[in-house]
Amino acid sequence: MKWNLRLTAANKGIWKASELQRMLAEHGLVISAGKMSGLWSGQPVSLKLEDLDVVCVVLGCEISDLLIPESEKVSRPGQQDAGQAVVAAAGPAVVPRRRDGRSLPPM
Numbered sequence: 001m002k003w004n005l006r007l008t009a010a011n012k013g014i015w016k017a018s019e020l021q022r023m024l025a026e027h028g029l030v031i032s033a034g035k036m037s038g039l040w041s042g043q044p045v046s047l048k049l050e051d052l053d054v055v056c057v058v059l060g061c062e063i064s065d066l067l068i069p070e071s072e073k074v075s076r077p078g079q080q081d082a083g084q085a086v087v088a089a090a091g092p093a094v095v096p097r098r099r100d101g102r103s104l105p106p107m
Helices: 005-011 017-026 033-041 049-059 082-090
Strands: none
Touching: 005 033, 005 049, 017 033, 017 049
């Protein structure tokens, strides 16, 4: 998914992260400066669905304006990237093991 907050905000006339942060706070969503910076300038690590609702209300937008699918990045069965094919041809990957002998959770 591509995070499209900045363009969506610009389309609504909001050009600064601090302005959006203030508007979100007025609607009950208080975001720290660090988290706001991540939302504004990059891909958010995590975002609660309730918070996403507030962002949509403040910007007057739909979820599809903020999150754009990138289906071309999804690998499909039987398809491999050139980099993946090289790794597969190189042999089995090294499997990390815990020092206490227990197995690691599946990846």
